[in-house]
Amino acid sequence: MLFIAVILYVVPLISITVDKIVFKGKWEWVIYFMMLYLPVYTTILSVVYQTTSSVFITSIFQYLKEFVLLLTMLSFVLYQRNIFEYxxxxxxxxxxxxxxxLLCTLFLFLPVGSASFITKAIYFKNVSVMGLMYFFGRNTVLQAGEYRKIFYAIIMIFSAALLVNLFEKASGVHFQNxxxxxxxxxxxxxxxxSGHYGLTWTFETQTGGKRLASFFSDPLDLASSCLLGFSVGLIGYLTSKRGQSWVFALLMGITTMSLFFASSRASFAAFFIMLFFIAMIFRLYGLIKIGGVILMAFGVYVLFYATDDFYFFVIDTLTFENASSVGHVLAWVEALNQMIAAPLGSGLAMSGNSIGVTDELRIGGENQYLIFGVQLGVLGMLLYIAILVVGIWGSVQAFRKTDDIHLARIAFVAATIKVGLLLPLFTANAELYAFVSWVSWWMIGLSMKTYGECMSYSNLRVPVSQ
Known part of the structure; x- marks a missing residue:
């Protein structure tokens, strides 16, 4: 039954995508495909393998996203009227x-590190996607109705995710089973x-409670993605007419509930950091009060209504006695020691949790900043941090300067989600969460395009003589 649902979902999606990108030259359609495919990517692969027991057939679905990226790049080049004058x-x-x-390319070809060239090439390909999505965003041109479809798609994704969460909660079984x-x-x-539920340890808390992932790859992926959904809900609520704003208010409630079901400490803390950032940067100071009320309500729940397992889970987290928290610290120390020993870098595929980084070679791996620091050296880590900081700053400026409400919404989400992810990046190889990572980099690219256009228009304006 699930396999039939997968076929009925994927075949029309890829058919429409190919038609738009190849035959109509709408290479911008890549963002719609990624938004609709990446959240259910692991679920699709799992169902296909469970039904067919074929690694080959599963790999067809696995590489659909790379196939679409390649088609998009070719379409972008072929449909440019004057590509050589671009x-x-x-x-x-x-x-x-x-x-x-450029630094990644040097480490790909230089004999640095113990990983094979094939392993490094695969890792390089995976790292390149965030830059490719940024590039697509920098060149995207959409109509007003097409921007609205992006927001509608996000509403549908998280509504469906919560329905699966509620099913998991009612049945007491992970959807992944x-x-x-x-x-x-x-x-x-x-x-x-591994773990008590036959999945991985990620699907449970330290005290044995279930962490739910809906149809996302794991609970941490769902939790990080919920930050994106909440940001979309908030800006949609603030910029919509009163008769339409309830939909976005509902989206904020939906994503908050899924965030609780995912039970991610880093993402929950990031949620409040994101609220504080929004309040201060976008001058929405009432959000600080709302965040305070939510935090107080959570504290009351933990103290008086939570189960003993959840109570001690929170206490152990706050006192850093939780085994997972200690594990993060040990991984950070290992990575920092390696950076001190090799400040110029230890080579690609030598750190992190992505497929291809073997246990024998892995050095650290639970901090995105340090992962790049180990592999590409201090310079690589600083470049990655600089990209984040400048991207957030540029998105804030784009939000403030543009007169287009749709571009302003995208810029708002781009800035807030990247700020929200700063903390999860400390505790996970978060660029592996393809949905929130790829979509947010596309939004950063579009926001930087918007900011550049606003500045160009400002510079072109001729002051009126007195």
Whole structure:
């Protein structure tokens, strides 16, 4: 039944995508495909493998996203009327990305590190996607109705995610137990089942409680994505007519509920950091009060109504006695020691949790900043941090300067989600969460394009003589 649902979902999606990108030249359609495919990506692969027991057939679905990226790049080139006269107006973020990937390219070919060239090439391909999505965003031109479709798609994604969460909660069983996640993970990714629920330790708290992932790859992926959904709900609520704003208010409630079901400490803390950032930067000071009320309500729940397992889970987290928290610290120390020993970098695929980074080679891996620091050296880590900082700053400026409500919404979401992810990046290889990572980099790219256009228009204006 699930396999039939997968086929009925994927075949029309890829057919429409190919038609738009190849035959109509709408390469911008890549963002719609990624938004609709990436949240259910792991679920699709699990169901396909469970039904077919074929690694080959599963790999067809696995590489659909790369196939669409390649088609998009070819479409972008072929449908440019004057491709050889294309004007490259580089901004600071563009230059930082270029330097970052130049450094990655050097480490790909230089004999640095113990990983094989094939392993490094695969890792390089995975890292390149965030820059490619940024590039697509920098060149995207959409109509007002097309921007609205992006927001509608996000509403549908998180509404469906909560419905699956509620099913999991009512049945007491992870959705992944039905999709064949453990079998797929074991046979394809070579990851042994672990934990009390036969999945991985990520699907449970330290006290044994369930952490739910809906149809996302794991609870941490869902939790990080909920930050994106909440940001979309908030800006949609603030910029919509009263008769339409209830939909976005509902989205904020939906994503908050899923965030609780995911039980991610880092994402929950990031949620309040994001609220504080929004309140201060966008002058929405009432959000601080709302955040305070939510935090107080959570405290009352933990003290008087939570189960003993959840109570001690929170206490152990706050006192850093939780085994997971200690594990993060040990991984950070290991990575920092390696950076001190090799400040110029230890080579690609030598750190992190992505497929291809073997246990024998892995150094640290639970901090996105340090992962790049270990592999690309201090320079690589600083370039990545600089890209984030400049991208956030440029998105804030784009929000303030543009008169287009749709571009302002995208810029708002781009800035707030990247700020919200700053904390999860400390505790996970968060660029692996393809949905929130790829979509947010596309939004950063579009926001930098918007900011550049606003500045160009400002510079073109001729002051009136007195």
């Amino acid at each position: 004007g490259f107006r580089l901004q600071l973020t563009d230059k930082l990305f270029l330097f970052f990937y 039905f999709t064949g996640y453990a079998s797929y993970n074991h046979m394809v990714n070579k990851v042994e089942p």
